[in-house]
Amino acid sequence: MSSYRAPLKDLRFALNDVLNVAPLFARLGFADATPDLVDAVLEEAGRFTTTVLAPLNRVGDEIGCTLDTATGEVTTPPGFKQAYAQFAEGGWTGLTAPTEFGGQGLPHTVGVPLGEMVNAANLAWGNFPLLSHGAIEALKFHGQPWQQEVFLKPLVEGRWTGTMCLTEPHCGTDLGLLRTRAEPVGEDTYTITGTKIFITAGEHDLVDNIVHLVLAKLPDAPPGPKGISLFVVPKFQVARDGSVGARNALRCGSIEHKMGIKGSVTCVMNFDGAQGYLVGQPHKGLQAMFTMMNTARLGVGLQGIGLSERAYQNALVYARERLQSRSLSGAKFPDKPADPIIVHPDVRRMLLSIKSLTEGARLLALHAGTLIDIAHHADDAAEREQADTLVSFLTPISKACQTEWSIENTYNALQCFGGHGYIHEHGMEQLARDARITTLYEGTTGIQSLDLIGRKTAASGAAGLKLFLGLIEQFASAHQGDATAAEFIAPLREKAAEWSELTKTVLQQAASNPEELGAASTDYLFYSGYVVLAYWWARSVVAAQASGHEAAFKQAKLETARFYFARILPRTLAHAAAIRSGAEPLMAMDADRFDA
Amino acid sequence: MSSYRAPLKDLRFALNDVLNVAPLFARLGFADATPDLVDAVLEEAGRFTTTVLAPLNRVGDEIGCTLDTATGEVTTPPGFKQAYAQFAEGGWTGLTAPTEFGGQGLPHTVGVPLGEMVNAANLAWGNFPLLSHGAIEALKFHGQPWQQEVFLKPLVEGRWTGTMCLTEPHCGTDLGLLRTRAEPVGEDTYTITGTKIFITAGEHDLVDNIVHLVLAKLPDAPPGPKGISLFVVPKFQVARDGSVGARNALRCGSIEHKMGIKGSVTCVMNFDGAQGYLVGQPHKGLQAMFTMMNTARLGVGLQGIGLSERAYQNALVYARERLQSRSLSGAKFPDKPADPIIVHPDVRRMLLSIKSLTEGARLLALHAGTLIDIAHHADDAAEREQADTLVSFLTPISKACQTEWSIENTYNALQCFGGHGYIHEHGMEQLARDARITTLYEGTTGIQSLDLIGRKTAASGAAGLKLFLGLIEQFASAHQGDATAAEFIAPLREKAAEWSELTKTVLQQAASNPEELGAASTDYLFYSGYVVLAYWWARSVVAAQASGHEAAFKQAKLETARFYFARILPRTLAHAAAIRSGAEPLMAMDADRFDA
Known part of the structure; x- marks a missing residue:
C-alpha cells in the first residue's frame, strides 16, 4: 500500500x-x-x-x-x-x-x-x-x-452534503441539449422530472440529507443554453422554515463501475416530480452553474497535485531502497550487492519531473487561491476586478495542467517501481487509476483549453494573459541583477515574449477561421502551463535564497528549477510548433476518410 | 464493450x-x-x-x-x-x-x-x-x-506452452543478483531450487504440460551475470525419449492481482529441487536468454500496436456518433440537435495522433519482421549481418515506442469518450489498464533506452543508426523530384542530419562522463522513434500514390502524413533540447536532497 x-x-x-x-x-x-x-x-x-x-x-x-x-x-x-x-x-x-x-x-x-x-x-x-x-x-x-438560511448552514457545517446535477445521458459538455423539466407548482416551487448521470455523491450514507443543485428547463424556456434554470432539490423535502419533511421523489437508479475512485460513488439520479426551488433567475441557471463549476474545477486541480505528491513520495522511497545494477560511472555503494536505483539518470529524470511539476503546480494553485481572496475581499474595486480576471484566466490552466501532470506523474512514479508498480498491493496502480478521472470530470482538458483560448483570451482581449505577463516582467525587472536568478530570468523573458507572440498569431488566424482557436487550444494550454510554472520556479529560487531555510533546502530548490528549465520547459518548443502549424493539418481530412 | x-x-x-x-x-x-x-x-x-x-x-x-x-x-x-x-x-x-x-x-x-x-x-x-x-x-x-526433438515439437504444435523464468523478488533488470541454484545430478540433468516471480503463464489449464526456461546458477558459477545458466524445466517430467513422467517439484505459489491483463496469469513459481536440463553452455545462459527476450520484446511491441488500433476504432465510432456542441465554424449538421464531435479540431487532434502513430508503428514492426527473415535466410552473409545489426538497433525503439504510444493512444481514445470512457462497460478503460503493463515487462522503457544508446549505439559505432540513415538517404534521393514527396523529404533529411549530430554529441560527452548515456537515453529513444516514423510516413505517401488504391485511401495517407509532420514530429524539438542539456541537471542533486 x-x-x-x-x-x-x-x-x-x-x-x-x-x-x-x-x-x-x-x-x-x-x-x-x-x-x-x-x-x-x-x-x-x-x-x-x-x-x-x-x-x-x-x-x-x-x-x-x-x-x-x-x-x-x-x-x-x-x-x-x-x-x-x-x-x-x-x-x-x-x-x-x-x-x-x-x-x-x-x-x-x-x-x-x-x-x-x-x-x-x-x-x-x-x-x-x-x-x-x-x-x-x-x-x-x-x-x-x-x-441560504435553510440550506447553507447544514452544508457548511457538513451535516448535509451537496451535488451538482448537470450531465444527462445525451449531454455533458453541451448542456443546451438537456431534457430535465421543471413545472411550477407554487411560489418558487417546482417539480423536477428527468434523469441525470455521473452525479458524484448523488446518494450515500454519510449524512442525513443531500442537497442537489439541478439544471432543468422551465416550460417557457427558450431552446439551447439560454433556457436553463437552476433548482435546489433536497433528498428529503425542506420547508421554508427549515423543517425537514418527507422523502423527495428522487432516487439513485444505479451506480457506475469505474476504472478508479471506487470509494467515490457516481450515480444515475432519477427525478420523478421531485419538489425543488428555483435558485437565481429563470433561464439564468448556467451563470449560477459556472459559479459552482469554477470552484469545482480548481478543486479537481488540487486532486492532481495531491495524487502527484503521494506518487512522488512513494517512488522516492522505492528508488532509495531498491538495489539494482551499478551506476554507469562506477559503484556508488560497493558494499551493497547493487546500487539503489536513484543513482541512475533515467530514474532521476522521472523523479525530478514529478517533483518539479508538483511543487510548481502547488504555487499555481495557491496563487489562484490568493486571487480568489483578493477578488472577494479587496477594498479597491479595480484590484478585485483584476484579480478576478487573472484567476479566471488561470482556472482552466490550473485544472487541466495539474490533472494532466498528475497522469504523467503517477505514470512516472509507477514506472520507477518497474513490474512491481503494476501489482495492486503496492498501491501505485491505484494512484494511476484514480488520476485518470481528473482530466475528464468538471470539463475535459479539451474543454478547459477552449475556455482558456476562447472565453478567457480571444473574447477578453487577452486581459488575463496581459496581467500574468505583467507579473513576469515585474519579477524579472526586480531581480535581473540577482546572480542566482539571472540564469532563469533570461529564458523566462524569452518564453513570455513568445507566449505573447503565439497568442497574437492564433487570434489573428482565428479572425478569418474560427477553427484555428480549437486547433491551437490544447497545445496553447500546455504552453501556457509550462511558462506559468517557469515563473513560479524562478520565484521559488529567489524566495528560497532569501528565506531562513537550511542550505540543503535552498540547494534543492535551485537544482529542481535548473532541471525544470533544462528538461521540462523545452516542451514548449513542440507545443509552439504545433500551434504555428495551424488548423489545416487537423481539418483537412473528411470525417469519412478517418478509416478510408 | x-x-x-x-x-x-x-x-x-x-x-x-x-x-x-x-x-x-x-x-x-x-x-x-x-x-x-x-x-x-x-x-x-x-x-x-x-x-x-x-x-x-x-x-x-x-x-x-x-x-x-x-x-x-x-x-x-x-x-x-x-x-x-x-x-x-x-x-x-x-x-x-x-x-x-x-x-x-x-x-x-x-x-x-x-x-x-x-x-x-x-x-x-x-x-x-x-x-x-x-x-x-x-x-x-x-x-x-x-x-529440440523432445520439447520443440509440442511447443510448436501448441500442445505445450513455454515460460521465461528470469525475475526474482530482489532482481529484475539486474539478473546478476539471482539466487536460484542448479545442482548437477546426472548427465545434463540438474535439480533447480529457487523462487521466480512475475512468471507470465507460469501455471494454467490450457495445455497438459508447461515448459519453463529457467535462469539459475551452477555451484561453480562466477559471481554476477557471467555466472548464469539456462535450464529447461517442465511441469511434468520429460525423459530423453520424450515420454512424460511424474509431476516435477515446482509449483505456483501465488498469483498477482494486477491493474490489468487480468485474463493473463502472473505467477510466483517455486522450484523445489525440480528436475531440469542444461540448455546451451554452462554460465552462458544470459546469451540464450537474450534470444528469448528479443523475440518477446518485439512481441510486446505488437501488443502496443494492437491496443492502439482497437482504441482508435472505438474512439472513431464514438466521435462520429456522439452529438455535442456545434462546430466553431458553424453547424455542420443543422438538422441534428448538435454536431458529431468529430467536427471539433481537438477531437481530430486526438484521433489523428492515434492514427498516425499506429499506422506508422505498424510499418516499423513489419519492417523489423522482414529484417529478421533476411537475417536468418538471406544467402549473402553480409546481408544477413546487416539485417541483424539493423533489427537489433530497431528492437528497443520498436518495443519502447510502440508501447509508450499505446499508453498515449489509449489515453486519447478514452479521452474522446469524455466521462463515459472512465466507465467499465464501454471497454476503453480496460484498454488503458492493459496497456499500462507494456512499458514495464520485457524490460522497461528505461532499459530499452539504455540498450539503444549503449549496446546498440555507443558500443557498436552507431552501426544500426548508420544503416537506418542510409535507408532514409536512399529513399530521399530516389524521390526528391517527386512532387508529392517533396514536402516530406526536406524535413526528413533535416531530422536525419540532426539525429546523426545528436548521436555524435552524446557519444562525445559520454566519453568523459558515462552518466551522459543514461541522461540522454529515454529522450534519445523517443527522438529516434519519431524520426523512424517520419521515414515510414514519407514512404507511405509515395507507396499510396503508386498503389492501385482508391483516391480516398491515397488522400487519407497524405493527410495523415501531413498531420504527423506538423503535429507529432515537432516533439523531437523538445527531446533534442533535453538531450543537449546533458547530465548535469539530472545528476547534480544529492540523493538526500530529493526531499530536503
Missing part, C-alpha cells in the same frame, strides 16, 4: 516565503488568519488527513460503494462515514465559509492546502465534501435569503 | 505496397509464402481473432484467472481453453516455426500481423502463446538435438 505524509514544509515555504500571505490576509480583513493560526490549521490538517483519511484509501478502492437496488440507498466503504463525521466535527467542511453561515471564515487560500492533503490522502473520499463546496458557492451567490 | 475488426486493408497496404514482401519472400526461399497464401493467412487470422478471441476480452478482465492454493492449479477465464485449442488446432502456434518441428515454415514477417491482431482482440489471452515463442527460439538456437 502506498503511504502519505503531509508536505507541510513545502506548503509553508509556498505560503510564507514565496507568496507571503500574512500581510495579504491582514490587508483583506482576515483578522483571525494570523501566521500562527494558519500554521496550526496546516498542522492539524496534516494530522487528520494522514492518520484518518490515508489509511482508508485502499479499502475504498477494494470494497467501493454498493447500491441496494431495492431501496436506492448507497453504502460507502467501511470507515468512510466515521471519517466524515470527524471531518465535519472538526469544522473542516466550513473552513473557508463565511462565519454567518457557520463557517470558520478563513481565507480561501487556506482551503487550498487542505484540499491538496485530503486528495492526496484519499481522493475518492474527498469527493464527498468537495461537491458541497460548489453547492455552497451557488447558494451563497445566487440563492434567496431564505434558501 | 469495445469492438474490434481486423485492419486487413492497412496491413495489406503495408506488406504489399510499402514493403513489397512478395519478391523478398521468394528470394529468401519461402516458396509457399505466395501473395495469395499470405493473404489467405491474414484473412483467416482476422476471422479467428475477431470472432473467437475478441469476444473473450471482457470476460478475461472481469473474471480473471484463479489459483487453487490447495493444488497450485490455475483456472483460466471461461472460454480461454477452448479458444486456445482452436488456435493450436488451426496451426497458429507454429505459423512461422520451421516445418521440421511441425511448424508452417512461413516467414517471421507473416507472424507480425497475426501478433497484432491477437493482441488487439485479446491481449491477456495472447500472453499464453506469446511466451511459447521465446521458449521455442531459445531451444531452436541453443538446445541440444534431443531437447
Whole structure:
C-alpha cells in the first residue's frame, strides 16, 4: 500500500516565503488568519488527513460503494462515514465559509492546502465534501435569503452534503441539449422530472440529507443554453422554515463501475416530480452553474497535485531502497550487492519531473487561491476586478495542467517501481487509476483549453494573459541583477515574449477561421502551463535564497528549477510548433476518410 | 464493450505496397509464402481473432484467472481453453516455426500481423502463446538435438506452452543478483531450487504440460551475470525419449492481482529441487536468454500496436456518433440537435495522433519482421549481418515506442469518450489498464533506452543508426523530384542530419562522463522513434500514390502524413533540447536532497 505524509514544509515555504500571505490576509480583513493560526490549521490538517483519511484509501478502492437496488440507498466503504463525521466535527467542511453561515471564515487560500492533503490522502473520499463546496458557492451567490438560511448552514457545517446535477445521458459538455423539466407548482416551487448521470455523491450514507443543485428547463424556456434554470432539490423535502419533511421523489437508479475512485460513488439520479426551488433567475441557471463549476474545477486541480505528491513520495522511497545494477560511472555503494536505483539518470529524470511539476503546480494553485481572496475581499474595486480576471484566466490552466501532470506523474512514479508498480498491493496502480478521472470530470482538458483560448483570451482581449505577463516582467525587472536568478530570468523573458507572440498569431488566424482557436487550444494550454510554472520556479529560487531555510533546502530548490528549465520547459518548443502549424493539418481530412 | 475488426486493408497496404514482401519472400526461399497464401493467412487470422478471441476480452478482465492454493492449479477465464485449442488446432502456434518441428515454415514477417491482431482482440489471452515463442527460439538456437526433438515439437504444435523464468523478488533488470541454484545430478540433468516471480503463464489449464526456461546458477558459477545458466524445466517430467513422467517439484505459489491483463496469469513459481536440463553452455545462459527476450520484446511491441488500433476504432465510432456542441465554424449538421464531435479540431487532434502513430508503428514492426527473415535466410552473409545489426538497433525503439504510444493512444481514445470512457462497460478503460503493463515487462522503457544508446549505439559505432540513415538517404534521393514527396523529404533529411549530430554529441560527452548515456537515453529513444516514423510516413505517401488504391485511401495517407509532420514530429524539438542539456541537471542533486 502506498503511504502519505503531509508536505507541510513545502506548503509553508509556498505560503510564507514565496507568496507571503500574512500581510495579504491582514490587508483583506482576515483578522483571525494570523501566521500562527494558519500554521496550526496546516498542522492539524496534516494530522487528520494522514492518520484518518490515508489509511482508508485502499479499502475504498477494494470494497467501493454498493447500491441496494431495492431501496436506492448507497453504502460507502467501511470507515468512510466515521471519517466524515470527524471531518465535519472538526469544522473542516466550513473552513473557508463565511462565519454567518457557520463557517470558520478563513481565507480561501487556506482551503487550498487542505484540499491538496485530503486528495492526496484519499481522493475518492474527498469527493464527498468537495461537491458541497460548489453547492455552497451557488447558494451563497445566487440563492434567496431564505434558501441560504435553510440550506447553507447544514452544508457548511457538513451535516448535509451537496451535488451538482448537470450531465444527462445525451449531454455533458453541451448542456443546451438537456431534457430535465421543471413545472411550477407554487411560489418558487417546482417539480423536477428527468434523469441525470455521473452525479458524484448523488446518494450515500454519510449524512442525513443531500442537497442537489439541478439544471432543468422551465416550460417557457427558450431552446439551447439560454433556457436553463437552476433548482435546489433536497433528498428529503425542506420547508421554508427549515423543517425537514418527507422523502423527495428522487432516487439513485444505479451506480457506475469505474476504472478508479471506487470509494467515490457516481450515480444515475432519477427525478420523478421531485419538489425543488428555483435558485437565481429563470433561464439564468448556467451563470449560477459556472459559479459552482469554477470552484469545482480548481478543486479537481488540487486532486492532481495531491495524487502527484503521494506518487512522488512513494517512488522516492522505492528508488532509495531498491538495489539494482551499478551506476554507469562506477559503484556508488560497493558494499551493497547493487546500487539503489536513484543513482541512475533515467530514474532521476522521472523523479525530478514529478517533483518539479508538483511543487510548481502547488504555487499555481495557491496563487489562484490568493486571487480568489483578493477578488472577494479587496477594498479597491479595480484590484478585485483584476484579480478576478487573472484567476479566471488561470482556472482552466490550473485544472487541466495539474490533472494532466498528475497522469504523467503517477505514470512516472509507477514506472520507477518497474513490474512491481503494476501489482495492486503496492498501491501505485491505484494512484494511476484514480488520476485518470481528473482530466475528464468538471470539463475535459479539451474543454478547459477552449475556455482558456476562447472565453478567457480571444473574447477578453487577452486581459488575463496581459496581467500574468505583467507579473513576469515585474519579477524579472526586480531581480535581473540577482546572480542566482539571472540564469532563469533570461529564458523566462524569452518564453513570455513568445507566449505573447503565439497568442497574437492564433487570434489573428482565428479572425478569418474560427477553427484555428480549437486547433491551437490544447497545445496553447500546455504552453501556457509550462511558462506559468517557469515563473513560479524562478520565484521559488529567489524566495528560497532569501528565506531562513537550511542550505540543503535552498540547494534543492535551485537544482529542481535548473532541471525544470533544462528538461521540462523545452516542451514548449513542440507545443509552439504545433500551434504555428495551424488548423489545416487537423481539418483537412473528411470525417469519412478517418478509416478510408 | 469495445469492438474490434481486423485492419486487413492497412496491413495489406503495408506488406504489399510499402514493403513489397512478395519478391523478398521468394528470394529468401519461402516458396509457399505466395501473395495469395499470405493473404489467405491474414484473412483467416482476422476471422479467428475477431470472432473467437475478441469476444473473450471482457470476460478475461472481469473474471480473471484463479489459483487453487490447495493444488497450485490455475483456472483460466471461461472460454480461454477452448479458444486456445482452436488456435493450436488451426496451426497458429507454429505459423512461422520451421516445418521440421511441425511448424508452417512461413516467414517471421507473416507472424507480425497475426501478433497484432491477437493482441488487439485479446491481449491477456495472447500472453499464453506469446511466451511459447521465446521458449521455442531459445531451444531452436541453443538446445541440444534431443531437447529440440523432445520439447520443440509440442511447443510448436501448441500442445505445450513455454515460460521465461528470469525475475526474482530482489532482481529484475539486474539478473546478476539471482539466487536460484542448479545442482548437477546426472548427465545434463540438474535439480533447480529457487523462487521466480512475475512468471507470465507460469501455471494454467490450457495445455497438459508447461515448459519453463529457467535462469539459475551452477555451484561453480562466477559471481554476477557471467555466472548464469539456462535450464529447461517442465511441469511434468520429460525423459530423453520424450515420454512424460511424474509431476516435477515446482509449483505456483501465488498469483498477482494486477491493474490489468487480468485474463493473463502472473505467477510466483517455486522450484523445489525440480528436475531440469542444461540448455546451451554452462554460465552462458544470459546469451540464450537474450534470444528469448528479443523475440518477446518485439512481441510486446505488437501488443502496443494492437491496443492502439482497437482504441482508435472505438474512439472513431464514438466521435462520429456522439452529438455535442456545434462546430466553431458553424453547424455542420443543422438538422441534428448538435454536431458529431468529430467536427471539433481537438477531437481530430486526438484521433489523428492515434492514427498516425499506429499506422506508422505498424510499418516499423513489419519492417523489423522482414529484417529478421533476411537475417536468418538471406544467402549473402553480409546481408544477413546487416539485417541483424539493423533489427537489433530497431528492437528497443520498436518495443519502447510502440508501447509508450499505446499508453498515449489509449489515453486519447478514452479521452474522446469524455466521462463515459472512465466507465467499465464501454471497454476503453480496460484498454488503458492493459496497456499500462507494456512499458514495464520485457524490460522497461528505461532499459530499452539504455540498450539503444549503449549496446546498440555507443558500443557498436552507431552501426544500426548508420544503416537506418542510409535507408532514409536512399529513399530521399530516389524521390526528391517527386512532387508529392517533396514536402516530406526536406524535413526528413533535416531530422536525419540532426539525429546523426545528436548521436555524435552524446557519444562525445559520454566519453568523459558515462552518466551522459543514461541522461540522454529515454529522450534519445523517443527522438529516434519519431524520426523512424517520419521515414515510414514519407514512404507511405509515395507507396499510396503508386498503389492501385482508391483516391480516398491515397488522400487519407497524405493527410495523415501531413498531420504527423506538423503535429507529432515537432516533439523531437523538445527531446533534442533535453538531450543537449546533458547530465548535469539530472545528476547534480544529492540523493538526500530529493526531499530536503
